[in-house]
Amino acid sequence: MPADTEFTEFAAARSGPMFRTAWLLTGDWHLAEDLVQESLGKIYRKWRGLSDMHDPAAFARTVLVRTFISHRRLRSSRERPAAKVPEHPVRDGDAELRLTLLDGLGQLEPKDRVVLVLRYWEDRSVDETAAELGLSAGAVRSRSFRALERLRVVLADNNGDLSALGR
């Protein structure tokens, strides 16, 4: 199969999950788009075919997370803007509460945010999250704990409640 065709198929299959992760990390439609395109670009640069990849999903996730962290380093602002309501198709659901969640995530340190997203959205274990971020398992646990505490406070301030969000 020509390399570009195979890459395009890979990108079409992975970009949806990557975008959802990117959206949780950035809270912003355009930043998420930028992050995914940048990550796909990096993957394309090194592309030698799917057969060279042990775990394409994991590889895509790793590139995305590292690109996000280095993007964060490249940007001067320490806090991201409040989550923006996407001007794009959004499924039914309690949009306001979810925006509160994204706002809450946005107030966390970027690495703490990554820890939560990897652990609770990507379902990575503490050890896998630690390996992905170059942190110790203990550091992941304490970041995770701290981030959840912080999230609870933020949500309480906004009259939100974690338990309401998942409904």
Next chain:
Amino acid sequence: MTSNIDEHIRQALRAAADSIEPPIQELVDGGLARGRRLRRRHRMVVAGTGLVASAVVASGIVMAAQFTAGPNDVAAQGDETSRSVVEAAPANPGVGAADVSAEVEPISSEDVLETLIELLPPGEITDSKALPQDVVDGLRENPATIVTFDDGAGAANVSVTLYDFPTGGGCQHPSPNVQCTEEILDDGSTLWITQRPTYTDGRQPALIEWWATLERSDGLQIDLRQNNAVGEKDVPATRPEPPLTTEQMVAIVTSDRWDVYQVGPERQIEIRELRGSLTAANRRLAAALGDGWAPAQLTRFGYKPEAVPAGKNKTAMPDGHASVLMSRDVLEGDRSYVDRACEGWSEKGRAWDSCIEAAAPSDDSVYLLWSRSVDHSQSVPHDGLWVMYENENGDVIRVMLSVSDDPELSTPERRAEIVAWIKQQIDAMVAAATADDATTR
């Protein structure tokens, strides 16, 4: 309680993520376009890769490269199964990724281990490792191997790593307790022999390392290291000196057994280009510093542009000082770096103050950061100054001046003399930090 929260956050994130419809086509098209752009820029990327690689080499991890087995490589033509793992690894993106993959045969750590064992003098090898060549960020780690070798007088580590780019095996950064010699051999390759304590800061003075590094004219570097212990950190010395004599080390790195490993022609061209660009970068730095500075002679890619004292600055230091080095680097788009660095910190016997803000002639702010060794018994007496400038693109340009004194000769008066001289360099350093071409590669 915790598990409830765990489950709630899991559900909440899922609900939030599932509520959107990703714009798949835009992502794919945009990703492909960026990827193609990145490939076109691959030569520049290789330069960047070199920087990363060298920084990592210093901490003992080796990074990627692309090697080819030469036509005489019996091993390469032989057992196919033993190299299937490395063949599956992506090629160095700098060499055009998939395009050349069919033409090159990567060298594995196992190959290198085999060669090292063959070349070691009589003795017992009690342990051996062919280090895994993981792919890190698209680059395969260099073939590297380490053995525990005992000639009867005590076991010690001996390791060999191959690089297809110059890593800075040279004697450019002398320190009073590091001995290094450089020799150009008849075939044009360069040989460095280094003898140093494992820790130059005086910790565990009984631990010693000896290295022999051969950089061939095709760019292949064979790096042989040995110490007088098994392991590196917090281990006792097993013998007074490492097991191989200098002659034995030289015999190993110059052996024609390494001839089967060759650097591919495309990579050689890249290395030449990178060396050329670094020479130019050194010249630009010296020019920006002005009178009293010359481009550093050795141009090892992967290193920052460097300048050395010349003319009036040559005689400015106290007699017997160890080294003076000026360098410049660019931290691209890292706006928060200045904030972080300016808080000051200390590590490995050196302390960095908090910053002093000053105005460049252009009225832009620059930040001066002084450093010094804080415990003379534990580290080489050192004084340094960084000048940092953030340009309009958010790049931080850092000009660093480092002066080491001889611990045997150093006195407070000599240090004061050195600091006074560094102060005289501030204008030149500010000029180099704010120069229009400071970010030119």
